[in-house]
Amino acid sequence: MLTSLLLLVPVVAAGLAFLRRKDSVRILLVAAAAHGALTAAAWIVRPAGLDELGRLFLSVISTLFLATAWYAPGYLRGSQPDARTMSESAFSGSALLFLASMTLVTISRHFGLVWVAIEATTLASAPLIYYHRDARSLEATWKYLILCSVGIALALLGTFCLNVAAYVPGQTADRLTVDTLVARAASLNPVWLKAAALLLLVGYGTKMGLAPMHTWLPDAHSEAPSLVSALLSGALLNCAFLGILRLQQVVVAAGLSSVTAPWFLALGFASVALAGIFILRQADFKRLLAYSSVEHMGLLAIGVGLGGAGIYAGLFHVVNHALVKAALFLLAGNLLTAYRSKQVRDVRGALRIAPRTARLWMLGLFAISGVPPFGVFLSKFLLLRAAVQAGHLRLAVLLAGLLALIFAAMSARALPMVFGMPPDGMAPAAERRSATGPSLLLLGGALILGLWMPAPLGALLAGAARTLGGAP
Secondary structure (H helix, E strand, O other): OHHHHHHHHHHHHHHHHHHOHHHHHHHHHHHHHHHHHHHHHHHHHOOOOOOHHHHHHHHHHHHHHHHHHHHHHHHHHHOOOOOOOOOHHHHHHHHHHHHHHHHHHHHOOEHHHHHHHHHHHHHHHHHHHOOOOOHHHHHHHHHHHHHHHHHHHHHHHHHHHHHHHOOOOOOOOOOOEHHHHHHOHHHOOHHHHHHHHHHHHHHHHHHHOOOOOOOHHHHHHHHOOHHHHHHHHHHHHHHHHHHHHHHHHHHHHOOOHHHHHHHHHHHHHHHHHHHHHHHHOOOEHHHHHHHHHHHHHHHHHHHHHHOEHHHHHHHHHHHHHHHHHHHHHHHHHHHHHHHOOOEHHHOOOHHHHOHHHHHHHHHHHHHHOOOOOOHHHHHHHHHHHHHHHOOOHHHHHHHHHHHHHHHHHHHHHHHHHOOOOOOOOOOOOOOOHHHHHHHHHHHHHHHHHHHOOOHHHHHHHHHHHHHOOEOO
8 A cells, every 4th residue: 555655646746736737846845745754654664565675765766856846946936047948837747757657666576567667767757858948958858768768678678588587388477576586596597597687787777877878867967957967866877776686686596696796897897987087077067966976876886796795885875875966966956046057167156156055065075075974985985895805905996096086076176166256246146945955954864874874774774785695
């Protein structure tokens, strides 16, 4: 019943938002609060169909959606440049369908349904990327649709391979549920299972933003409204990662994790290295954050590739990255509204123009770069420690060097936006509480996780890690 409500609430609310145009933003906020309450209830009731992995990712998605829904009314009414932009009704309805599709990813236990749900996230989020309805957003939307569709097609082929791997002559029962495949892992055809693992990793890895399949991500994150960018980076990418983790559960049960580990490590390091190169000379601060997302998706892949404690570190990093990156994209929306430019060189003196935003922006940059005492520092440290414990000392040193390079590049590009004198004639901007409040709470959550691990979250992370053969 609870899992059904988690899906029905945003679907019904989306229909109401499309019909009741004047109240659509209010419906968005109420539905986000209701979804958050249902997600909180799932921590207490623990419905049978929602395992630790699903509950972890559902909690991240619901938290970020509630934060962006709080941010949405002021942003939508204060930053629309002309009549071409999407109406509030269409935006709210599409956002709620996006929430429903992401929720379906987290509660699905059947690989066919997981595929359908991840494809639905693409279709529901595409109109949001095209919010501004100009040439650049149209190009970004088509790029997103085409590249992610190619990835989804590969994932579908991987699902077919998984079905063949589980085929038993004369058996008509459904073979593609996670529980069934894990229980029968020892009898799966290893050749077809390896093919399924590779295709699903590349297919869903495209949607996740792993290099070199990441090319849609900077354009989509840059051209979408900032609150949509927050959801894309903090929630959508994690949905694709969850699809990969579902198959990894089967791979671990089949004893083939040593086969897939090099694939995860190669894609992870490629993503971190490529992100560092592009961040060095990035002139658009929203694209800067987008390439930072590529880096952090690479860290998640590295965690899976390391196995053991790396799994726990990667899942913990899912939470930390989502909180901080969503906060940064919302703050980027404030800067874009104040300066009417996404170019780093055009944003100067933010401490004088939007002081609350500027202070939170600095904190967010330090947090996402792994500066203590934020949670991102702790999850990165756990990841490096896991690499050393697994005997990958050289890889740990290389990763530490890449992270140091990215920290220096992020600081060099984004910190000058805060200091100095603002452009001539520019007056201080009015900062609404709804414009900075969500980011303050998200960054506060990341700070708490760097200092103290709540027992329920620690137990959830440990349980989710165990399903993947990992441990704290």
